[in-house]
Amino acid sequence: MTNTKNITNKLAKFQSIIALLIMCIVLSFLSDKFMTGDNAWNVMRQISVNVIISVGMTLVILTGGIDLSVGSVLALAGAVTAGMLKFGAEFSDANLYIGFTLFGAMLGGIAVGAFLGWFNGITITRFKVPPFVATLAMLTIARGLTMLWTGGFPITGLGDNMAFIGTGWFLGIPMPVWISAFVVLAAVVLTKKTKLGRHIYAIGGNETASRLSGLKISKVKIIVYSLAGALSAIGGIIITSRLDSAQPNAGMGFELDSIAAVVIGGTSLSGGKGTILGTVQGALIIGILNNGLVLLNVSPFWQQVVKGFIILLAVVVEKLNSKKE
Amino acid sequence: MVNNDHTKPILEIRNVSKEFSGVYALRNVDMQILPGMVTAVIGENGAGKSTLMKIISGVYQRSEGNVMLNGKNVAFKDPKEAAENGVVIIHQELNLIPHLSITENLFLGNEITNKFGLLDYGRMHKKAKELLSLLQLDVDPKMAVSQLRVGQQQLVEIARALLHNSKVLIMDEPTSAISDQEVELLFKIINNLKNSGVAIVYISHKLNELFQIATRYEVLRDGQKVGEGFMKDTNHDQLVKMMVGRDLASFFKKDEHKQGAELLRVEDLCLRNPENKLDDLVHNVSFSLHRGEVLGICGLMGAGRTELLEAIFGLHPKHVSGKIFIDNEPHTICSVSDAIKAGIALVPEDRKLQGLILNMDVAQNTSLACLDNIISYSFISTRKENELSLSYIKSLNTKVPSPKIEVSKLSGGNQQKVVIAKWLATNPKILLLDEPTWGIDIGAKTEIYKLINDLAKQGMGIVMVSSELPEILAISDNILVLSESKLTGVFSRSEATEEKIMHAALTEKE
Numbered sequence: 001m002t003n004t005k006n007i008t009n010k011l012a013k014f015q016s017i018i019a020l021l022i023m024c025i026v027l028s029f030l031s032d033k034f035m036t037g038d039n040a041w042n043v044m045r046q047i048s049v050n051v052i053i054s055v056g057m058t059l060v061i062l063t064g065g066i067d068l069s070v071g072s073v074l075a076l077a078g079a080v081t082a083g084m085l086k087f088g089a090e091f092s093d094a095n096l097y098i099g100f101t102l103f104g105a106m107l108g109g110i111a112v113g114a115f116l117g118w119f120n121g122i123t124i125t126r127f128k129v130p131p132f133v134a135t136l137a138m139l140t141i142a143r144g145l146t147m148l149w150t151g152g153f154p155i156t157g158l159g160d161n162m163a164f165i166g167t168g169w170f171l172g173i174p175m176p177v178w179i180s181a182f183v184v185l186a187a188v189v190l191t192k193k194t195k196l197g198r199h200i201y202a203i204g205g206n207e208t209a210s211r212l213s214g215l216k217i218s219k220v221k222i223i224v225y226s227l228a229g230a231l232s233a234i235g236g237i238i239i240t241s242r243l244d245s246a247q248p249n250a251g252m253g254f255e256l257d258s259i260a261a262v263v264i265g266g267t268s269l270s271g272g273k274g275t276i277l278g279t280v281q282g283a284l285i286i287g288i289l290n291n292g293l294v295l296l297n298v299s300p301f302w303q304q305v306v307k308g309f310i311i312l313l314a315v316v317v318e319k320l321n322s323k324k325e
Numbered sequence: 326m327v328n329n330d331h332t333k334p335i336l337e338i339r340n341v342s343k344e345f346s347g348v349y350a351l352r353n354v355d356m357q358i359l360p361g362m363v364t365a366v367i368g369e370n371g372a373g374k375s376t377l378m379k380i381i382s383g384v385y386q387r388s389e390g391n392v393m394l395n396g397k398n399v400a401f402k403d404p405k406e407a408a409e410n411g412v413v414i415i416h417q418e419l420n421l422i423p424h425l426s427i428t429e430n431l432f433l434g435n436e437i438t439n440k441f442g443l444l445d446y447g448r449m450h451k452k453a454k455e456l457l458s459l460l461q462l463d464v465d466p467k468m469a470v471s472q473l474r475v476g477q478q479q480l481v482e483i484a485r486a487l488l489h490n491s492k493v494l495i496m497d498e499p500t501s502a503i504s505d506q507e508v509e510l511l512f513k514i515i516n517n518l519k520n521s522g523v524a525i526v527y528i529s530h531k532l533n534e535l536f537q538i539a540t541r542y543e544v545l546r547d548g549q550k551v552g553e554g555f556m557k558d559t560n561h562d563q564l565v566k567m568m569v570g571r572d573l574a575s576f577f578k579k580d581e582h583k584q585g586a587e588l589l590r591v592e593d594l595c596l597r598n599p600e601n602k603l604d605d606l607v608h609n610v611s612f613s614l615h616r617g618e619v620l621g622i623c624g625l626m627g628a629g630r631t632e633l634l635e636a637i638f639g640l641h642p643k644h645v646s647g648k649i650f651i652d653n654e655p656h657t658i659c660s661v662s663d664a665i666k667a668g669i670a671l672v673p674e675d676r677k678l679q680g681l682i683l684n685m686d687v688a689q690n691t692s693l694a695c696l697d698n699i700i701s702y703s704f705i706s707t708r709k710e711n712e713l714s715l716s717y718i719k720s721l722n723t724k725v726p727s728p729k730i731e732v733s734k735l736s737g738g739n740q741q742k743v744v745i746a747k748w749l750a751t752n753p754k755i756l757l758l759d760e761p762t763w764g765i766d767i768g769a770k771t772e773i774y775k776l777i778n779d780l781a782k783q784g785m786g787i788v789m790v791s792s793e794l795p796e797i798l799a800i801s802d803n804i805l806v807l808s809e810s811k812l813t814g815v816f817s818r819s820e821a822t823e824e825k826i827m828h829a830a831l832t833e834k835e
Contacts, residue, residue: 193704195696202693205682212640212671212679213694213747214661273684 016281027292047287048176049235054261056228064271065131070232071251072142077233081109082155082246117229121222156245166241204271264314341390368545382414383407411492423471428453456484476503569823585616588786594647596636606632608810614786621801629810630790638671670748674759680744688714688728717746738769
């Protein structure tokens with residue numbers, strides 16, 4: 001009796017992996033293109049940016065917050081990197097021109113992303129603006145800054161080195177997949193093994209108890225939002241590289257896919273509960289679903305409807321499970 | 326008007342018991358509420374007064390027994406049904422919605438609508454105006470409740486009760502937040518209600534007030550009824566004796582040991598109320614604590630006990646003044662981490678809201694305040710974390726199958742032990758305990774008393790706030806009593822009695 005209960009409980013833990021497997025099996029029957037090596041790398045490459053952003057989103061949501069600005073921050077960081085790489089910095093008064101290496105330009109983009117995230121963190125902790133509102137404002141601000149920086153036009157022609165980040169292969173694996181794997185690994189270690197990670201879970205679980213235990217709530221939140229900004233920037237660099245151009249409207253709506261991945265991955269929106277690997281599974285589910293529906297020639301309009309229902313299903317199953325406990 | 330026969334009870338409580346997960350908050354209580362008079366219900370914190378009132382008014386459901394209204398057995402499923410039957414409660418904490426207007430609050434859930442089903446503000450405002458003038462509250466009913474003073478808000482609560490044509494009106498500490506003039510007005514209103522036949526149940530800690538307004542009294546102690554009678558036949562001392570004279574925590578034997586040097590000295594500590602600059606939550610409190618001493622702090626709810634601990638622990642750095650010396654060195658404690666560094670730990674009052682991260686496991690909760698001690702090469706060592714947790718599970722006798730179990734699944738007593746373990750793991754010199762045995766069973770209570778005693782013996786200084794006098798008397802070396810933010814009594818173990826403490830705790834502002 002208790003044995004079967006244990007087994008169902010254990011199964012419940014792996015529900016998203018099971019859902020993934022079922023999706024893969026069904027799709028491999030429906031489409032002979034699905035279970036091919038090319039398609040697998042294709043899916044992985046497509047989801048890598050969402051995985052990277054969603055790792056940051058997971059950290060933010062674990063503290064009980066939300067970050068709606070990831071898409072705009074991604075666009076600005078991509079544009080800054082592209083601009084630095086292509087045009088450098090020119091100071092005509094001093095007759096000075098500074099060029100940037102690829103590495104320097106990428107650092108610049110990531111620094112911009114981290115700074116915008118830090119700004120989010122400051123408005124949320126110092127001025128007590130609710131995260132939803134603070135990052136909604138940043139969504140608009142960063143998009144506007146992107147338009148200002150690019151003048152509304154794409155920045156193109158970034159060179160082969162830059163293109164390698166988004167389209168190259170290394171040891172038989174696409175670069176974006178390497179980067180996202182590295183980010184995931186680092187985040188898993190961060191959440192499971194470090195003091196900061198523990199504090200993130202504690203604050204999301206019970207902020208009052210955390211404060212009474214001497215945790216520095218504001219500091220942790222500012223770090224988390226900065227990380228989310230930096231990770232969005234990395235996503236922006238990858239996308240810019242893949243398209244060989246920084247599009248001013250890149251990343252529109254990415255915050256929604258990212259939140260969807262986190263939620264499907266089992267992270268609670270009220271904070272304190274969830275894992276990075278869950279989010280990766282969530283991103284995989286969304287990615288495979290998109291891919292499968294495309295392969296099956298389902299209209300993109302239907303794809304959105306299906307994705308919405310999958311999000312609902314994931315949360316309903318989660319609620320039913322926690323009720324059973 | 327309702328029932329002028331003042332001898333037949335309008336509300337009768339027979340043999341009512343209420344159990345919360347195995348703990349009885351009320352046991353076999355009988356009570357009679359007569360119409361046209363004020364019945365005072367008195368008892369210490371936790372005696373069961375509020376629970377009983379919540380049962381009468383349909384907030385809680387009783388576990389056993391009967392409540393008879395006008396001779397008929399009733400069991401209201403919610404306060405709305407109770408109100409429809411004329412039983413209305415005015416809660417201790419205000420239940421108004423601040424951003425809605427007075428009228429909207431008065432008619433909340435009972436809105437008057439016109440024939441189109443839309444709100445009929447005209448009629449509601451008119452009725453509201455009538456009620457307010459009855460209470461001599463001269464404000465526009467269209468005003469938002471948040472713009473009123475607390476005392477005025479209390480009157481709005483009363484107006485809401487009047488709207489229901491109540492036969493039984495329960496007032497839970499109605500004067501705790503209002504000024505003297507407002508108290509006078511309230512008493513005038515109560516007298517009017519009384520004369521029109523309404524039965525009033527009045528809960529208050531302010532005994533002097535009761536002699537002014539009440540006709541009868543009923544005394545509760547530990548969830549049981551211990552006395553009743555007419556106010557004119559009793560006096561202050563007798564009532565206090567009835568309230569406190571309960572079994573000592575006699576199963577616990579304090580083990581006497583020597584106290585050491587002074588550990589903590591607090592001088593003129595004040596904590597300003599952040600919402601009202603003129604009001605102090607803690608006012609000029611000074612005391613000292615020695616190694617090996619257990620210092621008990623008593624007082625009624627709202628006397629400033631919790632606030633005193635919080636002020637010492639650095640939770641309100643912007644509002645605190647006064648001096649704190651630890652080992653004779655002056656210390657400024659501006660944050661919890663300052664407090665931890667200075668060797669102070671606080672086990673807070675509400676373990677679920679303030680003590681624990683409920684969805685974390687025992688080990689993670691235990692290590693939360695001392696993560697630096699279990700980190701090697703900047704990574705948390707799960708092995709060290711488990712060892713830490715296991716050592717406290719063993720020494721505190723926490724009943725858990727493994728350190729990996731989520732704390733939300735533990736009983737109250739075991740949860741409290743996890744909170745205590747978390748703080749002991751920071752190696753404190755001074756342990757502040759706020760109601761450490763609240764809501765836990767007798768067995769776990771005794772273990773916590775023993776633990777406090779052992780820790781003191783090892784040289785720790787312990788400050789314990791508790792509402793349970795027997796427990797304070799049983800384990801404290803010295804006792805401080807607070808009343809209305811001030812220190813009103815200091816007793817040594819040998820001179821302290823429940824009566825003396827209660828008198829000090831009931832000291833009111835001159």
